[in-house]
Amino acid sequence: MMKHYLTFQIFLLAFSLQAQDTITQTIRGKVIDTDGKYPLTGVTVLLAGEAEEGMTGTTTDLEGEFRLENVALGRHNLKFSFLGYKEVVLSNLMLTSSKELVLEVAMEELAISLADVEVRATRSGEAQNEMAMVSARAFTVEETDRYAGSRGDPARMASNFAGVQGADDSRNDIVIRGNAPGSVLWQLEGINIPNPNHFGASGTSGGPVNIINNKILANSDFYTGAFPAEFGNTVSGVFDLKFRKGNNEKHEQSFQLGFMGAELFLEGPVSEAKGSSFLVGYRYSSLQLFSALGIDVGTTAVPRYQDLAFKFNFPLKNNGNLSVFAVGGKSNIDILVSEESTEDRNLYGEKDRDQYFGSRMGVLGISYEKVLKNQTYMKATLAGSQERVQADHYYIVGRVKPDGFIDVQDLPAILGYNFTTNKYSQVLSFFKKIDNKNTLNYGFQNDIFGFNLTDSARQVNILPQNDPNAPLSFQSTPWVNRWNEDGTIAVLAQPYLQWKHKPSESLALVLGLHHQYFSLTDSWSPVEPRLGLNLKLDEIQSLNLGMGFHSQIQPAYTYFYKFNDPIRPDMGFQAFNRDMDFTRSKHLVLGYERALGNQVRMKWETYYQHLTRVPVENRPSSFSLLNSGASFNRIFPETGLVNEGTGENYGLELTLEKYYSKGYLFLITGSLFEARYQGSDKVWRDTEFNGNYALNFLGTREIQTRNGLIGIGTNITTAGGRRYGPVDVERTQEQQEIIYEDAGRNSLQFDPYFRMDLRVNYRINRKNLSHEIALDLINILNTRNILNLTWAPDELENPDPEKSIVPNYQLGFLPIFYYKVDF
Template structure:
């Protein structure tokens, strides 16, 4: 009797446990990789459960998979005549439905189910990409310790990439200047998508792009396909995802980097249209407005937003409206300091008022023209602006040893506004199982409005005459970029990609008629692959430089600057060491030419610019500079299986250049090596909850610099280096260790997550730069001092996700 009762109670407990188990619905679309057309009839299977949990896609390639258990899940997609595709260890939570976007590639060899699995974590979204490309997901940006949910900071973990500055997300790709990176959103070349951006840079302290709005995207570090132009270093090809068209879902988050709200859901369930939006406001600014002391008067104030509306059409087409935008401002009031203080974000001898704005909005239309051709057309408008006012501080030390301000004359004021109107037309055409084409054009109409004036500092004080104008321009220009790409698959293991890109910029009348690109990919068997790529790439210069004129000069003597050009050669080898561990190495050589350098003999070159918070004012520029980058990269990574993940990347490189003086020197970014080690472990506790622990360790060679000229520095009130010995010295190696801890609680239709990023947990003092900072309380102190990067920085957030 006792045994029967025990069995009955056990059975009842199991039934109650099964009823209490929380499940979620997983939805998504499956499209063909070459044509981007939907694939109906694809078998979708939850691959890591004993029960038969599966479904098939409908006529629009859409699937709905119900009753999926929470946690890390794997999915398998199969279809006769196509290579089987697997998505492994995708996190399923209770607060939001999971939506997957899957691309499947047709097999060449036989009309049967071909089991050649493609891992979503490694395969790029672009079918024409062969080398130097890595797909990344929103989940990855959350997983990496120290990434702060920022795609740029996340990408700095990849081989060949390193961050230039803890306080900014500029990235250095294979020794190239950060300004050589192209940002794309929905196929549109967009302005610098970061708060507090400086003209001529591609980064900033805080990203405007929120990772919650992104679909799977691609990041390129060289030899990219022909559809990408106006870049010589790398490409962020970001894609926005569609909102959930089945039910309304919302999120709220309070964190160090921002307080935000997020929502998505159906506009009309009958027509499967959807919306998605996000808004964020600076948490530090919010605390300051509430009277909470945050330890500094220089409070960064920023806000940003994003939206996407999607309207599916009959026949597999769609219309989408999208946009992102942000504005920011900060007041750095050095005049209020009573003693010298550390200041990473501006000069130490002036009050600075700085604000920026950036926005992109567009309309995209996709339409299948036939069973093997898809057209995508996009119209967009974008704009970016920077506004700065500087007031020089004349002060003395009072009897008590504190600073006292004598006067604050304005010495600088500029407003840079740049708008762009873009028209993109792309065709994806599949000729047969072996051949496919992608062709189209990318046209941009620029509108420039640059105004800048300054007073000239004198040794005895300030010339209080009228400002001297350096920029005063209102002009327009077009950048035209047609391209064509062809892919031929000899069989399922060997393929060739070739393409042509062309580029014309009307402002400088620069024309690059033919930029060839080519690549080959060979799957050698036994988990091995050998790839190679080559390409010619070109880029316009930072646009404000075309309008610069030194005080007293006549004419705009930088107007005729040509494109900077770069030839990339890349070869890679990859091998699956085990079912989950992959080893990859790439070797590359880049030859850069037509780089703007000063007409007069000097060490200056644009390859050394593009990072930091300062503009540069070179003499008249000519395209005679040269540079070369070469190196080898290693990556060993383990897919997130069994509850843990790791990635180890090592880059060994050289980056050299010649200015107009003809001397071969190290570039500013030639650190020679960079090593990243990441590890993440997750545990499931109390059945449905997750706790995660991640760490990242980074070390890299220090930035290059040279001896300072104290006389010239005193005269210019900033560090001036001895030209002949530029970059003959190197700062100590960079080292940083980060730890990330997160805890997720899942409840029916509701989830909570709290996470802490402990950045630079060891508090290592890494040198950033030299600065001019005389200490008037101690005249004997060296006015040229080292500035250090961020110390220990704890970052936190609390997020709640729920659905209706």
Template sequence: MKNILTILTTLFIIGTSFSQQTVKGKVVDSESKFPLPGVNVLVISDTTKTYGAATDVNGNFKITDVPLGRQQLKFSFIGYNPNIITIEVNSGKETVANVELEESSMEMEEFKVVASDNKEVANEMAVVSAQQFSVEETNRYAGSRGDPARMASNFAGVQGADDSRNDIVVRGNSPLGVIYRVEGITIPNPNHFSIAGSSGGPVSIINNKSMANSDFFTGAFPAEYGNSTAGVFDLKLRAGNNEKFEFSGQFGFLGTELLAEGPLSKQHRSSFLVMYRYSTLTLFSSLGINIGTSAVPGYQDFAAKFNFPLNNGGNLAIWGLGGKSNIDILISNQKDTSEVDLYGENTKDQYFGTQMYVGGVTYTHPLNKSTYLKSTLTTSLDQQNSFHDTISRNITSEGTFELLGKAQYMAYEFKTLRFSSATSINKKFGKKDVLKFGYVADYADYNFLDSVTTNSALQTYRYRWNSSGSYYSLQPYVSWKHKFSDNLVLTAGLSSFYYSIGDAFSPIEPRLGLKWDATKKGSFSFGLGRHSQAQPTYTYFYLNPGNSQPHNTELGLTYSNHIVAGYTHKFNKNLGGKIETYYQSLSGIPVETDSSSFALTNAGGGFSRLFPDTLQNTGTGYNYGVEVTLQRYFSGNWHAMFTGSLYNSRYVGSDGIERNTSYNGIYAVNFLAGKEFVIKERKTIGIGVKVTSAGGKRYGEVDTTASNLQGEVVFTDNNFNEYQFDNYFRFDLKLTFKANTEKVTHEIGLDLVNLLNTKNILSLSYAPVPGDPSANPIRENYQLGFLPIFYYRIDF
């Protein structure tokens, strides 16, 4: 350890002279993806000297000796709308800026440049409820922890469901409605310690250092996105540097990371990028830092991409990512009677592990100046396994827990192996029309096995899941984009979705979008769409007591009809605002055949699986609201953003009563701001803050008798979700220090999450007091308290 500290100290003080760096990238047509030669690229933020280059025949450019710090690049080309982006230039790594330019529908020889990081998404068919996010933002925003999902919770209409996890609630919808896509393929839940059927977890497997700028959609998304009713992460993996070997290392709360990238062949411009992370939470646990559990989580993950440019603009990429995690939550070791574990049950020891891997090959080729082909093949594995022991204990005369014994209670293993294919073709017809069509197909083998004790003394068990088999799905789609002019754009599409379990079929799902730039500063947008989604696979195969065959295999799809209207205004080049209002109608929600308040739309957050009774697709629901965003883009070394949403989320179960969904918080507000202070032109101190306020979690009346029988909190149907905990509040502060030496960049960061240690109530839990049957067995669980997250990063 002493030697490691010596090496890190030596690296930190190496080099004393201020340096410059290379900026390079590629410019292509936004719709055909065809390389654009002759594009002028200028650094416009430095007025003391002219830095620039023109793209070559393959659309590549390189600008040398660019000053360090944040710089603005202007891209201009005759016949195309110009673009201006902001980049960060460090001494330790070359900066890569890949840009897409949109062809103008008008015949003009020159254009007036009006741009300033307006965060337009990469998908050319999206005009509403879409947001681009960058790696820089996942690093810059306080409380984001380098996690795309936690960063997205800053957007209007999006909020976290649980501080200890990164599940997100989009416009009042269950996190079950959120999917992740990479290279056009829907991937398994990319989080450590994920529960079957969920979309979140405590720690993301996706490391932001391996990502390129990506898109996030919150509703009425284009036709190519299927099997989702709430939100879509469309993630991009970046290629490695194809000219220079570069390395990154990071040590911090979330793990020790190593990244390497560089050329495989400089002549053919092929490259590699590989990274690996291993958890270091053991160290923080030993320091007494509360991470929500006394157990020590262990996890490791990786990402890799091997990129091979081909002749005539083609490209072949071989990529993969994945991770493995495990945790032993031993409640039997607890002595303190006030201790509650956010990740476990208070009456059981749990041994839990997960695995998720996905690997694929992506081929892209601009067939000509108007046609672009993209095709991806992948294989993925998603697995969870858990073993639970019931414990019995007493309270000693000293007021501490005493373990009396434990017995085997439950064990399960869920595994899904999936093969996926996606192909799309973009075809331009002149300057005004673009047609995109393709498909996404999946074939999967599954194995679900779960048994639970029926008599702890005799150690007899029954199966709750005992199914294996296969299923497939197919989603063809077509989208059309028409420019009446550069100021008026229409997108329209049709999608279809078939899911073999239950023979579920949605034949036609129309999508429509319209954007009108009414003035130079203001634009209106409108979108609508019909979307469908299958249920979490394991929920189809639950075995009711006494049954030998699963009883929900005939479940159909859940449907969402979404309509959105918005207005965006540019006050000046650095300040913009947006307001959107929406209405979403839901049908086909699984509810119980018997009269009850149960609905699958309330599931999807936390660490609990569902044990559904017989279900039918007769539940309905609706969400509506208004969202406001006011953003000051990074300029003059500072940025700020305010987002607010006011919404209502309701559903009707099989008993015909309309209720609040479990995610109906009514409102959510975020304020973020950050400032960078440059010290002696080579060192930077950054300060960022985030303030969040949101409506409290929903709960109902507790059925104490049923809770005692089942060993968990059971709510009555009466007044279910009609009560609400106190409003949620959190203040985060992030501090960073960056030093650029001759060829090395050092960065130290400290993210102080919930700095004020505000006690926010998360849920109710079943925690009976041993030896005192008269005591209330229901207690309040709190969100994470103050959590300091630090890291040290080096790029060279």
């Protein structure tokens, strides 16, 4: 082992010393006013980094643009200073030989003169949205790559933050402060978008693989509660994503081949003279290839997916800009249990049927922005999107043979559905900078939905027989049509207004109002007040306060579900959920932040959230929509839903973060929390997501070589197990799927979740070319974490109920690798 290690080190050393010439690169960009969005002229830009000695700098020109050429490769800090503005420090910027570093930097004007205040710098990690006072964090594209176990996925990266759980290896759902993951809002370029994940099920916001590739993202914001008034239709959290602009001076390409897919990215100028640019990225799943080579991909049913994203940017005269953007993906998986042995491992699907599942999602938009007179900035966006989920199930009639495979006699269809939602969005927003103390932001977002939902199902029952060798006989129930909506139109309108006031440099106050109307149920949310406050106690510590009322409509498909209501059997099959109202939330957050030196910060936040008007069944039961949105399954309540449930979440969160310096960084987060709810039976219970605690440690060490970099990182996560309850054995055997006893729902808890990941990467820089090889060792200790319980009878007929209820485990040890070349 030691011999191989030394050989590897010698190889790296030799490879690094091949190029003796110093390779440099360019850093350039534009500096604008945070509120007015107009360019700032004369900003001083100073550069200092671990790859060089001393400092060098420049100033911005009349267009607010700056350029630093012949900069040594490696990590750098950029400091932006301008008379009358808060200093901005961008830390930990990685400069490689193959790509220019192009930045857009916003600076905030000081509330009082420089003579009265010591300037405090805005640093990396602070939210870009100036209206966000609490529970908000910016994240960079590089973070999604650098964090071990993140797999280049923004959602998995966010699970490292305080207050966020992601203890599910099969999906990237995130649980924010105990809230259901389906309530997370995804926003792209200011537009609310459908679930941006491959294999996304109805009513969820997560999936196994994110459609939005991190390589096309610009720096973005993530919110965990009490967010500004511009965000609505969520009671949980917000991903506010933005696409970066392509390089408008130089053509650059990137190709990557790895476990998650083959990727190609192209960017460059459309017209160098006009400063227009394009950025295009495409990915195709490579899991089939690796499975064919005998590499364990974690499941016998191999997912197939592909996605595409682009942004074209066109600067216009008189401070205007036009951009066209799009993202889309499609995915399929065939879970053929009839062709598997009992030893085959499959994380997805049920054990008594063959399943064919497919999903797709797409967004196409056009955005126009312009700096108007009187320090006013306007942005208008139009977009269309579609989300489709479809599936077909076939029941397996047959017996298990001695070799573990099934002797299939028949495959009768038992389920077929196609859920399609089309949406057309219009967003108009204005930022009015009244003076250096006051900023006004107002606008609206309208979404026009078109629903096309079809679903039919039936049951197949194996008939008893005396001869164990005779062919099986079965009986099918009549088909039941559960959804049949074609072309139903609905409008969700969301106007908002918010005002930021800075009476001094030590105090900032944001007041806002949000309102919502949903035409499908003819419902108005109450006017939702929002409040954010930041008080700087001194130059190293501050207090933050956030309060807000929030509302959210229900998963679209739940409004149209048809069933035979036992309370009103004379009505037959009816859609009784069309009158569901918004779920409402009141959120209070108090935070304390302190700098521990120049590169370390500590942050505490405590919160309380009260949820009302949560949909529950119209008969006494433990059912609540607060437990939904974390699986591939839809919900099927046995009665109509009414807005009479409640819930509450409260907890304490800690963040200790060291920004990158001296070759390493770390992030430690911890959460203690409670998440409870009441169903229509008025009994307080834990939600399914109430793990009570979560602890995460993330660290990265980087070693700079002459023209390259070696990185080693780890991620250690532990969290309380998911909740579940006693199994109703009789109904489970009857329905052939796990059904829990109603009275004992969530009274039990799985063992704590634990996972340790390790990441190793090596980057090699050459003239206008860079290579990177990376290996993520997911669950390196091969810890067996329980995902859920499943119904898995040893035989399809006459199963032993006790032995048929077995735990379904999450991913074991899984190596994920890629090779990337930028040129």
